[in-house]
Amino acid sequence: MNKNIQTFLACDAAYEEAELVLFGVPFDGTASFRPGTRFGPGAIRNESFGIETYSPYCGGDLTEHKIFDGGDLELPFGNVPKVLESIKGYTEKILADGKRFVMLGGEHLITLGALRAVARKYPDVHVVHLDAHTDLRTEYLGEPLSHATVLRQVWNIVGDGRIHQFGIRSGEKYEFEFAKEHTFLHKFDLRGFSETVEKLKGKPIYFTLDLDVLDPSIFCGTGTPEAGGISFHELLKAVLQLHQLNIVGCDINELSPHYDQSGSSTAAACKITREILLQITK
Secondary structure (H helix, E strand, C coil), X not given: CCCXXXXXXXXXXXXXXXXXXXXXXXXXXXXXXXXXXXXXXXXXHHHHHXXXXXXXXXXXXXXXXXXXXXXXXXXXXXXXXXHHHHHHHHHHHHHHCCXXXXXXXXXXXXXXXXXXXXXHHXXXXXXXXXXXXXXXXXXXXXXXXXXXCHHHHHHHHHCCXXXXXXXXXXXXXXXXXXXXXXXXXXXCCCCCHHHHHHHHCCCEEEEEEEHXXXXXXXXXXXXCCCCXXXXXXXXXXXXXXXXXXXXXXXXXXXXXXXXXXXXXXXXXHHHHHHHHHHHHHC
């Protein structure tokens, strides 16, 4: 008899033999509009059994790779610094063991915890960021640790010229002005993504995907939907280029499954998760 432990589809390898680690961070403690992303990792795991292990897009199959699903972190809700420290500690263990990871959110602030660990091991890391929002505020309602400030916090660690942003279509004026001087920000769509991939080959990369980069007509199950987003196929085209990069860490965040009763948003998140896993292990 085997233990009945729910994992993402086919991600059931032992930790010791795994080449890649998947884990969830069910945290939405700074959600500023509609909460619910804490339910994202569980929904993605549960609904992953509605898709196939094989990808006709890249020809890969999850059963051909050893991926460990560590489940969800147990978090001290109500204490944001401790949440970030929990993420950092778990991520440091994975990196110390010579493995890479994909983290399922949860809200976008969780990126900061993982990036703190990644930047310690890879001081020259570059961040590739797909999102509807700039996330470059210095604070939100007086709080410097927020899903609305996460990329500004990341910039405090990596500095100028290391953050590459795509799909951005919302933010305060000063955020866009800041980006002109300090990040590579591509407004509205993914134009320039292929050129960025070519430029970043060989460098350590942290890839962060906020699923609200998708248009809400495709992906409405999110806390802060923003009209004017990209299509699923545009996102897929970008994801299928990730095998060209040295991705040392990755997160997929901002699915709030209960805002889409049809399940379509969760299904899209599952499929993109499968493709990202296959690209990183390719």
